[in-house]
Every structure is written in C-alpha cells, then in structure tokens.
Amino acid sequence: MRYEEFKKLVVQAAEKAGLTDYELYYSASESTEIDTFRQEINKFSSSAEGGVCFRALVNGQMGYASTEDLSEEEAEAVVARARENAAVLESAEEQFLGEAGGEYEAFEKKDYPLPETDEMIRAALHGQELAYAADPRVTDGTSTVVMRMKETVAIFNSRGLDLSAENQAALCYIAAVVKDGEEMNDEYKLKAGPVCEWKQEELAEKAVKAALAKLGGRPAPTGSYPVVFAPDAMSALLMTFSPAFSAEAAQKGLSSLAGREGTKIASDCVTLVDDPFHKDSLMPMPFDAEGTPTHRKNVIENGTLTTLLHNLKTAKVAGVPSTGNASKSGYAGSVQISPFSFVLAPGEITEEELLAKAGNGVYIDTLNGTHAGADAISGDFSLQSLGFMIENGKKTYPVKDFTVAGNFFELLRHVEAVADNAEMESFGRTSFGSPSVLVSGLSIAGE
Amino acid sequence: MISRKLCERVLAAAASTGADYAELFAEKTFNRSVNMLDDRVQTVGDNVVAGAGIRVFKGLRSVAASTVDTSEQGLIRCALQAAQALGEGKAEISIVLKERRFGDIHPVKLVPGSESLARKAEILKSAYFAARKADDAIVQVDASLLDVDHNILVANSDGIYAEDRQIRTRLYVTAVADKGQGTQTGSAGPGARKGLEFFEEDVNPEDTGREAARQALVMAGAGYCPAGVMPVVIDNGFGGVIFHEACGHSLEASAVAYGISQFAGKLGQQIAGEKVSAVDDGTIPNAWGSINFDDEGTPSQRNVLIENGILKGYMIDKFGGRRMGMAPTGNARRQNYSFVTTSRMTNTFILAGEDENEDIISSVEYGLYAKDMGGGSVNPATGGFNFAVKEGYMIRNGKICEPVRGASLVGTGSEILMKIDMVGRNLRRAQGMCGSSSGSIPTDVGQPMIRVSSITVGGR
Numbered sequence: 091m092r093y094e095e096f097k098k099l100v101v102q103a104a105e106k107a108g109l110t111d112y113e114l115y116y117s118a119s120e121s122t123e124i125d126t127f128r129q130e131i132n133k134f135s136s137s138a139e140g141g142v143c144f145r146a147l148v149n150g151q152m153g154y155a156s157t158e159d160l161s162e163e164e165a166e167a168v169v170a171r172a173r174e175n176a177a178v179l180e181s182a183e184e185q186f187l188g189e190a191g192g193e194y195e196a197f198e199k200k201d202y203p204l205p206e207t208d209e210m211i212r213a214a215l216h217g218q219e220l221a222y223a224a225d226p227r228v229t230d231g232t233s234t235v236v237m238r239m240k241e242t243v244a245i246f247n248s249r250g251l252d253l254s255a256e257n258q259a260a261l262c263y264i265a266a267v268v269k270d271g272e273e274m275n276d277e278y279k280l281k282a283g284p285v286c287e288w289k290q291e292e293l294a295e296k297a298v299k300a301a302l303a304k305l306g307g308r309p310a311p312t313g314s315y316p317v318v319f320a321p322d323a324m325s326a327l328l329m330t331f332s333p334a335f336s337a338e339a340a341q342k343g344l345s346s347l348a349g350r351e352g353t354k355i356a357s358d359c360v361t362l363v364d365d366p367f368h369k370d371s372l373m374p375m376p377f378d379a380e381g382t383p384t385h386r387k388n389v390i391e392n393g394t395l396t397t398l399l400h401n402l403k404t405a406k407v408a409g410v411p412s413t414g415n416a417s418k419s420g421y422a423g424s425v426q427i428s429p430f431s432f433v434l435a436p437g438e439i440t441e442e443e444l445l446a447k448a449g450n451g452v453y454i455d456t457l458n459g460t461h462a463g464a465d466a467i468s469g470d471f472s473l474q475s476l477g478f479m480i481e482n483g484k485k486t487y488p489v490k491d492f493t494v495a496g497n498f499f500e501l502l503r504h505v506e507a508v509a510d511n512a513e514m515e516s517f518g519r520t521s522f523g524s525p526s527v528l529v530s531g532l533s534i535a536g537e
Numbered sequence: 538m539i540s541r542k543l544c545e546r547v548l549a550a551a552a553s554t555g556a557d558y559a560e561l562f563a564e565k566t567f568n569r570s571v572n573m574l575d576d577r578v579q580t581v582g583d584n585v586v587a588g589a590g591i592r593v594f595k596g597l598r599s600v601a602a603s604t605v606d607t608s609e610q611g612l613i614r615c616a617l618q619a620a621q622a623l624g625e626g627k628a629e630i631s632i633v634l635k636e637r638r639f640g641d642i643h644p645v646k647l648v649p650g651s652e653s654l655a656r657k658a659e660i661l662k663s664a665y666f667a668a669r670k671a672d673d674a675i676v677q678v679d680a681s682l683l684d685v686d687h688n689i690l691v692a693n694s695d696g697i698y699a700e701d702r703q704i705r706t707r708l709y710v711t712a713v714a715d716k717g718q719g720t721q722t723g724s725a726g727p728g729a730r731k732g733l734e735f736f737e738e739d740v741n742p743e744d745t746g747r748e749a750a751r752q753a754l755v756m757a758g759a760g761y762c763p764a765g766v767m768p769v770v771i772d773n774g775f776g777g778v779i780f781h782e783a784c785g786h787s788l789e790a791s792a793v794a795y796g797i798s799q800f801a802g803k804l805g806q807q808i809a810g811e812k813v814s815a816v817d818d819g820t821i822p823n824a825w826g827s828i829n830f831d832d833e834g835t836p837s838q839r840n841v842l843i844e845n846g847i848l849k850g851y852m853i854d855k856f857g858g859r860r861m862g863m864a865p866t867g868n869a870r871r872q873n874y875s876f877v878t879t880s881r882m883t884n885t886f887i888l889a890g891e892d893e894n895e896d897i898i899s900s901v902e903y904g905l906y907a908k909d910m911g912g913g914s915v916n917p918a919t920g921g922f923n924f925a926v927k928e929g930y931m932i933r934n935g936k937i938c939e940p941v942r943g944a945s946l947v948g949t950g951s952e953i954l955m956k957i958d959m960v961g962r963n964l965r966r967a968q969g970m971c972g973s974s975s976g977s978i979p980t981d982v983g984q985p986m987i988r989v990s991s992i993t994v995g996g997r
Contacts, residue, residue: 493995
C-alpha cells in the first residue's frame with residue numbers, strides 16, 4: 091500500500107477512536123551503492139525502506155507507535171498501540187503538535203539528475219583505475235564506492251499541517267589502502283554532487299597522498315602543546331559535542347551550557363552557525379520534524395552563546411520561539427533536537443599562517459572513537475588521534491598512536507585563531523563543518 | 538511468514554540471470570522500549586520493522602536488494618531487480634527448498650510482547666529509583682527497558698528454508714553524579730536472549746540501578762588520569778571490549794578476505810601472548826549475542842579463534858568465504874533486511890586463565906587498573922584502536938589506589954595482543970551493541986582480568 095492510502099486509513103482509525111490531536115510522520119528512502127575490489131565491481135546493493143510514526147495526545151500524554159508495514163490492519167493497529175502506550179506515560183511536560191500557517195523559506199536547491207546504474211559502474215571502475223595508478227604502494231582493500239539516494243519526508247496532522255519534502259544526492263568516495271613493507275595505512279576522500287563534479291582524478295590522488303603521508307608515523311612525544319585541528323578533526327569534535335547545544339539536554343541537567351545564553355563561552359574568533367540550507371548539505375530542509383519552519387542562525391556569535399537549539403516543547407519552557415531544530419532519527423522514535431548543518435565560520439588567515447602561529451605543536455587531522463572517548467555532558471575528551479608534528483611553524487613527520495585530551499568547553503575558550511579553509515562532512519541529515527583551528531595547550535599522550 | 542513455494546519462485550527469479558547462489562531473508566520485528574528520565578516514564582517506543590532482502594552471487598560478485606513490499610509481486614520485483622543488476626545470462630541453478638528445523642536452544646518464558654506495559658514500567662522504576670536514591674550527588678538518571686522480538690526467515694539455493702524467533706531483553710541505566718567538580722556518568726546494561734524472566738532469574742533491576750550510581754559517584758570524585766605509557770590491568774566483563782576491538786574485528790572475513798587485516802594469512806602463527814585463548818561462541822544458551830543459525834542459514838557454532846596465543850580461525854560469512862576459500866562459520870549477521878549481511882561476531886571472549894587476581898594487581902608497581910571500559914573503535918587496516926576507560930584507578934606498589942577520570946587506551950591490535958602476559962580466572966561476559974557495515978547487532982564481549990604489560994594511556 092502507498093503512503094497516501096495508508097494516511098487516509100489512519101485518519102479514519104484516529105477519528106473512530108475519538109482522537110482529536112494526532113500526527114502522522116512518514117519518511118522513506120531509496121539508495122543504490124556500488125562497491126569495488128581491485129579492478130572489479132564486487133558488491134552492488136539497492137535498498138528501499140520507509141515507515142510511519144503515528145502519535146496522538148491521550149489525556150495529556152503523547153503516545154507513539156511506528157511501523158514499516160503499511161497494511162490495512164496495521165493502520166488500525168498503530169492507532170491502538172499509540173493509545174495503549176500513552177496510558178503508562180507520566181510526563182509532567184506539556185505536549186505539542188505543530189501548527190499550520192508557518193512561513194517556509196524558499197531556498198536554492200541543488201537539483202541534478204541522479205546517475206544511471208551504468209554510469210555508476212563506469213565511475214566506480216574508473217575511480218579504482220585512478221587510485222591504483224596513483225602510486226605503486228596502493229594495495230588490496232582500496233575501493234571506490236559510488237552511491238545515489240533519494241529521501242522523502244512528510245508530516246500530516248490534525249492541526250492542518252500537511253508538508254512534504256524530497257531530497258536526492260549522488261556521491262563518490264575513494265578509500266585508498268597503501269602498504270609499505272609490513273605497514274599499512276588508509277585514508278578516504280568523498281565528493282557529493284552530480285557526477286561531472288566528482289573530479290575523480292583529484293579525489294583518488296588526494297586519498298592516496300593522504301594515506302601515504304601517514305606511513306612511518308610514530309607516537310607523538312607526551313606533553314602539552316598548541317594543537318591545530320584540521321577541518322575533519324574539528325568537525326568530529328563539533329559532532330561529538332553538538333548534543334550540549336540542545337535545550338532539552340540543558341533543561342534536563344545534561345548540558346554544561348544550561349543557562350549560559352547571552353554569555354561568553356568561546357573566544358572572540360568563534361562563530362558557530364546552524365544552517366538548514368547549507369550549499370553542501372545532502373539534506374537541506376525547509377521544516378523540522380514538528381513542521382516548524384527552519385532558518386539559518388548563529389548559535390555562537392563572536393564567542394557569545396546566542397541561543398540553544400529548541401523544539402516546540404523546550405521553547406515553551408524557555409519562553410522563546412522554537413528555533414526549528416526538532417529532529418527524529420529515521421521515522422520511528424520520539425521528537426528530539428539536533429542541528430542541521432553545524433558549521434564553524436571561517437577566519438581570514440591561511441592554514442600556513444595558522445601553522446606558523448602554532449610554532450611548535452601537533453597537527454591533528456583524524457580523531458577516532460568519538461563515541462567512546464568523549465563525554466558530551468562534562469565536555470571531557472581523550473581521543474585517539476593521527477596527524478603530524480608542527481616544528482618551527484611547518485608540518486613535519488607523521489604521528490600516530492597518541493591521544494589528545496582536554497575539555498571541549500575549555501577548548502572553545504582557548505581557540506586562538508581560525509583559518510579560511512572551511513570543509514564540510516555530511517552524516518545523512520546532519521552535517522558538520524569547520525576550517526582548521528589553533529587551540530592553545532592540550533594534553534598529548536604518546537611516548 | 539512466506540511459504541516455501543513462494544520462496545522457491547522468488548529465488549528462481551533472483552537466479553534467472555545466471556547466479557550461482559540466491560538467498561531471501563525476510564523479517565518482522567517488534568522493537569519496544571520504555572524510558573524514564575526526571576523521575577517519570579517519559580516515552581514508550583514501539584516500532585514494527587518488516588521487509589525482505591534478496592542476495593545473489595556469481596563467483597566473486599554479490600548483488601543485494603531490499604524491499605518493504607513483501608507481497609508476492611513485491612518480492613518478485615525485488616528478485617528481478619537483483620537478477621538484472623547481476624548481468625545477462627540464463628538460469629544455471631535449480632531451486633529446491635527443504636524445511637530445516639534447527640531447534641531453539643534459547644527458551645523464552647515471558648514473551649515481552651505479551652506482558653503488560655505496566656509490568657515493564659514496574660521493572661524500570663525499581664532500577665531507576667535505586668539509582669536516583671543512591672546518593673544526593675546523583676543529579677539525573679536515564680533508564681530504559683528494551684525488548685526485541687525478531688522473527689526471521691532464511692531461504693537459499695543451498696536448499697535451506699528456516700525460521701527463527703529471536704527474543705531479547707535489556708535494561709540500561711545511566712546515572713549522572715555531580716560532587717561539585719563537573720558531572721560524571723556511570724552506567725550498567727545487562728541483557729539476554731530471554732524474556733522478562735531475565736529479571737526474575739538473573740538480574741535484580743535494583744542492582745543494575747545501584748551499579749550505575751556507584752560508578753557515577755566514584756568517577757565524580759576522581760581527578761584526571763595522568764597520561765603516559767604504563768602497564769594496565771583490565772578487569773572482566775565489558776573489559777573484553779579490548780579483545781572485541783583490537784582483535785575481533787580484524788578476524789572477520791570482511792577484513793581478512795580483502796587483505797585489510799593485520800591477521801590475514803597468519804593462521805597457525807602466534808599473534809597473542811601464550812596465555813591467551815579466545816573463542817566466538819554463538820551457541821551459549823540465552824546469551825545476548827547467541828543465534829540458532831545465522832542470517833544466511835548456517836547453524837551457529839563455537840569457533841576457536843586463538844589457542845595459547847596461536848591464531849586458529851576466522852569468523853566467516855558465505856561471500857567472504859568464497860574469496861578466502863573457506864567454509865562459513867555461522868557468523869553472517871545483519872541488523873535488518875535493509876542491510877547487506879556480512880561476517881560479524883556473536884559472543885566473543887578471552888577464556889579463563891590460571892593467574893590469581895591478587896597476583897595480577899600486585900605485579901604492577903605503577904599503572905592503571907581499568908575496572909570497567911566504555912566503547913571503542915578500530916581501523917582493521919592499521920589495527921589502530923581506542924577505548925574509553927569508564928572506571929579507572931591508579932595502581933601504585935601493587936595496590937589499587939585513587940580513582941581517575943578521562944582515561945583512554947590506544948594502540949595497535951597486533952602489538953597489544955602480544956603484550957597480554959597475565960590472564961586471570963574470573964571470566965565474565967557483558968552485553969553490547971556492535972556497529973559495522975551490516976548495522977548494529979547484539980554481541981557479548983568478555984574476559985577474565987588480564988594484564989597488558991604496556992599500553993599508551995591517554996589522559997592529562
């Protein structure tokens with residue numbers, strides 16, 4: 091059964107059950123992925139998935155039920171289950187559904203035709219040829235992956251909200267594995283957009299070069315150093331600590347930023363922007379998971395925390411309008427809060443100038459295990475890193491098997507300079523981006 | 538779920554362009570959760586996952602397609618899509634399915650879907666309030682009771698037609714403590730392939746709550762861990778995540794078959810200290826990571842990975858096994874129908890050794906005692922790994938001293954395994970969710986207390 095048909099049946103079932111406040115959220119996606127090994131296509135996969143989440147107000151509580159089974163019986167069942175589930179809830183908070191009539195920003199969408207399967211296969215094989223040709227040390231495990239995807243989101247509720255949005259994207263990434271004697275290393279580079287913008291030659295060369303650059307790495311000497319975080323590493327930190335910017339976390343005592351709005355939380359050169367329409371976002375969205383219109387805003391402006399991120403519920407508690415940051419991970423689950431594209435604004439100096447400013451320190455371009463070695467509540471982190479030593483203002487030998495430790499909130503206050511080389515990484519609906527930044531005095535543990 | 542005859546038609550369509558293997562995986566899964574925060578039941582999650590995935594192989598090529606439409610028409614369409622992507626050709630295999638009954642060695646008494654939400658809320662509350670009331674310094678508690686009823690059907694051109702029902706239950710409590718020097722969290726999350734009887738037979742929910750609170754309180758009073766290279770004693774249970782990350786992932790066919798593993802081509806060679814023996818065992822009754830048969834229809838088995846330091850085996854799925862020229866080991870797993878099955882762990886742990894715990898601790902002059910570990914990750918190609926220490930203490934002159942926060946362990950799998958030089962007797966397993974290319978799946982990690990003679994400790 092299609093969604094439109096299922097929607098009608100759910101509305102009937104909800105009305106029959108006497109529900110007056112309810113909502114149906116739908117998301118569906120289709121993707122095709124081609125993977126390679128040596129000079130062959132070894133995996134092809136296509137997936138189609140999608141489901142709905144029904145929620146309804148029952149005696150002041152919001153009951154949820156979700157399903158991927160869009161059948162006639164299930165239309166009645168989700169309504170029944172949402173009512174049952176509401177019965178055990180004890181929330182003291184006011185519950186909200188989005189209202190109709192919001193003004194949605196028109197934004198420039200990057201529309202391009204998705205590649206056909208044949209074209210994807212050619213591109214995947216071409217990427218492999220380029221990667222292997224880039225250096226004789228390129229070895230097995232090197233792969234070019236080509237993907238295309240489409241996503242639909244729709245919200246319909248009893249308050250007259252009836253929204254839908256579609257996004258589509260294509261991308262190519264090349265993961266280069268290099269081997270020198272017994273030592274192996276890997277690095278990947280990714281480019282999203284129409285095939286003609288992939289510049290595979292450049293992508294392959296960059297991935298191979300980055301993998302080779304790390305060969306012969308040794309542990310960094312233990313100590314306290316100025317650290318330059320490259321765009322990927324700083325983006326990873328922003329992703330890890332983005333939950334601290336959620337007003338829900340703040341209101342529940344799970345964020346160190348609670349009550350800090352309007353105060354200085356970072357050094358002057360830090361401006362952090364949440365942009366739902368960022369040009370490099372894979373999933374630009376004009377409305378959030380509650381149907382509230384989205385907009386671009388500075389979350390930190392020249393070091394001052396201007397706002398936390400809100401949904402309808404937290405906004406009411408705080409007495410402010412929603413910032414349009416209600417989110418859902420997939421169709422199921424309850425409404426939470428997350429940024430769209432969380433981007434640190436670029437500064438005016440080049441990365442070379444930033445390195446010169448650092449003098450002697452450590453350049454970190456890869457942070458691993460952010461899901462384990464970091465505590466978003468306290469801000470403490472201790473993360474396995476890869477990078478290069480900085481000696482006399484220049485990158486020198488590669489370093490590995492060391493950790494960088496500190497506290498994210500202290501780090502924000504110790505950002506000394508921001509470079510002009512912003513890059514962005516997309517993780518589905520949320521993207522994180524940053525230029526290289528120089529931070530004074532972090533603990534490095536190596537040998 | 539789907540009749541044998543229909544499966545035959547679907548597989549025949551999938552193999553119609555010359556595949557030498559065709560497989561259908563279908564599921565209907567009920568995921569439920571009850572969550573408490575701020576002293577109240579805040580959310581009830583309730584999600585039905587339903588769909589099918591079809592795979593075909595030809596030599597060393599694999600094609601996978603998935604669909605939410607499990608009607609005959611939907612399945613045939615998905616099968617033809619896979620067939621078409623494989624290329625042009627004529628059918629070369631015939632499909633004859635026979636029903637297999639692998640049996641169920643994981644009996645469930647109280648099926649979570651049949652138990653009332655009120656009963657689940659009661660279990661959750663006893664855990665929640667045990668944590669909340671443990672001490673005034675506990676400022677917040679987040680607790681969830683999760684249950685999964687995962688019904689799967691596997692049919693493939695080797696003739697398998699089999700169904701299984703995997704029921705799992707887990708309680709997860711996170712406590713937040715603040716003693717005026719920043720908040721710290723503690724957590725505990727026992728789970729099993731069981732129904733709600735788990736909370737009558739094995740785990741007292743209050744103990745789980747108290748354990749989460751105890752850990753948060755200890756860490757809230759701890760100073761920062763000093764950084765450096767030192768001997769580390771890692772205790773049992775979730776401490777086994779070190780083996781899971783530093784070795785387990787690199788023994789999966791998905792890494793070994795493509796040469797992106799430091800242990801590829803090393804069967805029969807010494808890869809770990811002599812006291813280290815380790816297994817992957819999906820046949821432990823009612824264990825969190827256990828399966829009757831895997832998602833390709835291969836019966837689960839006990840795989841010896843390392844014996845006295847010598848590499849004995851890998852964890853292999855059908856597709857990886859083709860490139861390796863080795864038989865599958867019952868390790869093919871996927872989160873759900875929309876992920877492509879690959880080689881994964883089940884219950885993977887270091888076996889008990891013969892050292893006494895006291896001797897292990899007293900052998901360390903200056904080092905770290907990691908009583909409990911957090912998560913970690915690994916890059917199979919380089920073997921580089923990292924783990925967070927959730928509850929750590931300094932060891933001085935052979936004695937466990939003050940607690941320390943913010944420690945992490947980093948290194949390379951092949952190096953660290955060789956440095957395990959003491960293995961205790963107190964083997965215990967703990968539950969986790971393991972994420973990889975085929976999604977997030979339940980696995981057990983485990984070990985007795987071990988000593989690593991030297992490892993880089995990140996701190997400040």
